[in-house]
Amino acid sequence: MWDTSRDYRLKVADKSISLFMKAVESGSLLGKWNKKLAVQMADEVKKILQSLIYSYLEPEELASSPEMRLIKEKGKNIMEALGGEGWAEMFLKEARDKEKTEENIARIKFFLNTILKLKERIMLGKILDPIIGxxxxxxxxxxxxxxxxxxxxxxxxxxxxxxxxxxxxxxxxxxxxxxxxxxxxxxxxxxxxxxxxxxxxxxxxxxxxxxxxxxxxxxxxxxxxxxxxxxxxxxxxxx
The missing domain is CATH 2.40.50.140 (Nucleic acid-binding proteins)
Known part of the structure; x- marks a missing residue:
């Protein structure tokens, strides 16, 4: 039985949500986007991750679980809520404080990469090392x-x-x-x-x-x- 509560991939994914929330609540992201939906989807991702953290599923089961598919789906929904494929370029174009906006865009990209590629990291198997996160x-x-x-x-x-x-x-x-x-x-x-x-x-x-x-x-x-x-x-x- 795999101790998912110690899996660094799940821990980093869970922590990255706080980074995302900090970015979207910063006030620096201007333009046409659905903040309410983006926050709602991120909250739902967190709830799913919390259930997986205490699931004690083997990595293979974890990677193929409905919850993992749902996380990826909601990650894509978040991208749409941000403005679609060109969301980062939109925020940069509308930026009043370029430095702050670039930092928050980078935070969002880290979050999205973390959750959208979570399955691929999980499929690497039983690795109890922070670097796998x-x-x-x-x-x-x-x-x-x-x-x-x-x-x-x-x-x-x-x-x-x-x-x-x-x-x-x-x-x-x-x-x-x-x-x-x-x-x-x-x-x-x-x-x-x-x-x-x-x-x-x-x-x-x-x-x-x-x-x-x-x-x-x-x-x-x-x-x-x-x-x-x-x-x-x-x-x-x-x-």
Missing amino acids: IDIIVGEVMSSAGHPQADKLQICNVNIGDRSIRVVTNDLEVKEGDHVAVALLPPQNFRGITSEGMFLGTEGVLRDVKGEIGGLPNKIPLESLNEARKIVEKFIEGK
Whole structure:
């Protein structure tokens, strides 16, 4: 019997709802969207997750359960309530405070990615490790530039297959064309720039990672996961 109350995938998904609620209640998301419906759907997702957390279902049963299908359906409903496929672009176009809006968009994207891809993480089986609560994927650096407010930081636009994300790093050697391992983490604001993830590495960023863009990286050092693992644990604890 699998102890679902200790499953980090369910814990991160549950915690990500608070991040979503913080974003939609911020007042920075302007435009034509259905806030009431978005909040209602997120509340329903939370109730479903709470039932799964104490279900003690095996991962295979969990992944194929009606509740898991319902979570994905409600995630798609939330996207529609936000404004449909171009919801993020709409919010940016209408933004009065671009920095705050970008941060809240990143929070929503993290939440949506977490719940829409929950089944795929669950299907990885019985893994009791905080790192399994997020996606670790191969990305390709499309561009890099210095941070306008911090000489020791660099801003990278990264292709992760189905979309691009922004990552702020302190490794100034990362450049266009590098294949990196990216942890998709709860967004962090670094002096006005929101980072949607973190490059993995030990002594510097891993820059020649093997694997399909958007897929799991091949044979990365286990110690390169340590920092991301700590961030996930702190996120679950609300720190």
